[in-house]
Amino acid sequence: QVQLVESGGGLVQAGGSLRLSCAASGRTFSTYVMAWFRQAPGKEREFVASITRSGSNTLYGDSVKGRFTISRDNAKNTVYLQMSSLKPEDTAVYYCAGRLSYASTRRDEYNRWGQGTQVTVSS
Numbered sequence: 001q002v003q004l005v006e007s008g009g010g011l012v013q014a015g016g017s018l019r020l021s022c023a024a025s026g027r028t029f030s031t032y033v034m035a036w037f038r039q040a041p042g043k044e045r046e047f048v049a050s051i052t053r054s055g056s057n058t059l060y061g062d063s064v065k066g067r068f069t070i071s072r073d074n075a076k077n078t079v080y081l082q083m084s085s086l087k088p089e090d091t092a093v094y095y096c097a098g099r100l101s102y103a104s105t106r107r108d109e110y111n112r113w114g115q116g117t118q119v120t121v122s123s
Contacts, residue, residue, distance in 0.1 A: 002026040004096050020081040022096030031072040033103045036081045038092035047105040086121045093118050101120030
């Protein structure tokens with residue numbers, strides 16, 4: 001099983017960009033479908049994006065389509081989330097997650113989670 005560690009969060013002004021990384025331990029990273037979720041204070045954890053094992057297919061939540069891009073590098077055991085045109089409502093703790101089956105937008109279908117990284121967008 002993989003262990004996941006996110007990095008790259010921080011404070012950014014509205015309209016700015018940030019890239020999150022999620023490094024996975026273990027030799028089975030390429031067998032995992034990977035995703036990003038986020039959770040703002042007082043809100044439920046929300047699907048952001050997912051990517052298939054090969055990286056050939058991606059899914060995005062409606063609120064981030066056209067602004068965020070998920071990608072992965074299986075040689076580096078890392079999945080990325082490039083965030084652009086950031087808005088204050090993007091402020092949240094961002095989590096990467098993995099599962100061995102097909103891509104899903106449901107948080108309860110992912111069984112590997114990182115500890116999260118805080119993203120704060122100021123207006």
